[in-house]
Amino acid sequence: MSDQRAEARKKIQLLKNLPTLPGMIEQISRAVDSKRFTVADIGNLISRDQVLSAKVLKLANSAFFGFSRKVGSLTQALMLLGFDVVKGLILTSSVFDMMKDRDQGLWEHSMGVATASSLLAQQVDLPDAEEASLGGLLHDLGKVVLRAQMTEDMQSIVELVEVEGMSIRQAEQEVLGFDHSHIGMWLAESWKLPEELMDPIRWHHQPEGARKAPLLTAVVHLADIMVRGYGHGDGGDPWVPELDRGALKLLNLTPQKLERVVDGICEKLVNTGGDLAQG
Amino acid sequence: MIRVPVQDLQEGQVLAQDVARQDGMVLMAKGNTVTAEVKSLLLRLEVEAVVVEGDHFASEEERQAFLAEMEKELFKRFSRVESDPVLMGLREMYRRRLHQGCYPRPRPQPPPEPEPEAEYQGPPVIYAKKDRKKP
Numbered sequence: 001m002s003d004q005r006a007e008a009r010k011k012i013q014l015l016k017n018l019p020t021l022p023g024m025i026e027q028i029s030r031a032v033d034s035k036r037f038t039v040a041d042i043g044n045l046i047s048r049d050q051v052l053s054a055k056v057l058k059l060a061n062s063a064f065f066g067f068s069r070k071v072g073s074l075t076q077a078l079m080l081l082g083f084d085v086v087k088g089l090i091l092t093s094s095v096f097d098m099m100k101d102r103d104q105g106l107w108e109h110s111m112g113v114a115t116a117s118s119l120l121a122q123q124v125d126l127p128d129a130e131e132a133s134l135g136g137l138l139h140d141l142g143k144v145v146l147r148a149q150m151t152e153d154m155q156s157i158v159e160l161v162e163v164e165g166m167s168i169r170q171a172e173q174e175v176l177g178f179d180h181s182h183i184g185m186w187l188a189e190s191w192k193l194p195e196e197l198m199d200p201i202r203w204h205h206q207p208e209g210a211r212k213a214p215l216l217t218a219v220v221h222l223a224d225i226m227v228r229g230y231g232h233g234d235g236g237d238p239w240v241p242e243l244d245r246g247a248l249k250l251l252n253l254t255p256q257k258l259e260r261v262v263d264g265i266c267e268k269l270v271n272t273g274g275d276l277a278q279g
Numbered sequence: 280m281i282r283v284p285v286q287d288l289q290e291g292q293v294l295a296q297d298v299a300r301q302d303g304m305v306l307m308a309k310g311n312t313v314t315a316e317v318k319s320l321l322l323r324l325e326v327e328a329v330v331v332e333g334d335h336f337a338s339e340e341e342r343q344a345f346l347a348e349m350e351k352e353l354f355k356r357f358s359r360v361e362s363d364p365v366l367m368g369l370r371e372m373y374r375r376r377l378h379q380g381c382y383p384r385p386r387p388q389p390p391p392e393p394e395p396e397a398e399y400q401g402p403p404v405i406y407a408k409k410d411r412k413k414p
Contacts, residue, residue, distance in 0.1 A: 070325055225366070225369075226369065229353075229356055229370065231384065238356055239359045240357050240366060241360075242360060258372070262372045266381035269383070
């Protein structure tokens with residue numbers, strides 16, 4: 001199994017060579033760390049890549065952040081969302097570029113979980129709803145990599161789901177010895193994502209493992225279940241996964257609060273799926 | 280009820296839900312009929328989509344058939360967690376909303392008019408030299 005892990009790590013290293021990702025992110029990270037730059041400077045830096053800035057603005061304006069006014073500029077986006085979230089949006093748009101036409105269903109699933117996470121965050125008083133959105137958006141990062149970079153393995157996995165009726169995660173473990181949550185974490189590590197975001201990526205199926213951001217992880221765990229249950233997008237198999245009791249306790253939701261989230265899902269996830277992927 | 284992007288609103292449609300801002304302030308109450316003015320106002324307020332009455336199914340049978348199909352898919356999605364009372368509660372919430380017009384995917388659109396296909400001429404015939412007629 002350790003051979004397999006080493007191999008997968010190698011494949012993920014390949015991702016570092018993807019266009020637009022490292023250059024821009026590192027430049028911006030350096031600018032932020034140096035503390036000599038203002039928000040406007042960083043906004044300008046991103047604006048230089050017009051395609052990228054258009055995508056970031058589109059994401060910032062999408063339903064799951066729920067701003068009542070349009071976010072018109074990158075500077076505004078940085079002020080409203082904070083640097084970490086904007087950095088996450090840049091990552092997201094780059095990641096999903098890898099698979100644009102290949103997997104609309106996964107994109108819709110991710111957008112859906114971002115929306116549901118934000119709705120849940122409001123009900124459980126998680127202070128940072130934007131971070132919850134981002135956690136939802138990126139939780140299946142590993143699946144994107146699997147589909148884009150490990151197509152042969154992916155074929156075997158899909159076969160196990162379709163023929164044997166395995167869940168996608170079971171099938172991944174059967175074929176690879178690990179699953180998309182591990183791949184997502186390795187990638188998040190190599191991209192130096194904030195630790196709070198690594199937890200939902202690594203632990204959204206086993207929320208008890210989260211150390212840094214247990215509540216955020218519990219939110220994404222339930223959001224994933226709710227979006228799969230609703231039937232929006234495609235997470236890789238058609239079944240609702242098990243709900244973790246610890247996470248449920250941590251969230252401390254009343255049926256009324258859950259109803260409110262369901263209402264929000266109905267309102268925000270009707271016929272809107274995926275339109276951002278074309279951007 | 281159906282959610283419609285504001286730019287696709289038709290005059291005469293009736294708002295089925297209040298149009299409210301993020302902070303809860305109601306911009307337009309349900310029951311209002313869509314007119315050209317209402318539509319342009321909603322556009323100016325940068326409202327993306329509103330919920331209007333009517334499902335636009337061709338018939339009640341069609342609506343029931345679509346609902347039955349949606350419900351079947353819903354139950355299949357939850358089929359592996361039937362021992363979990365919380366998730367069964369969630370399934371029921373979704374089931375009730377299905378009947379209120381909250382569909383996870385669009386209703387089937389009427390099939391587009393089939394384009395007239397060019398008549399199939401069969402594979403190209405290659406004549407042996409001797410069969411060719413001199414014009």
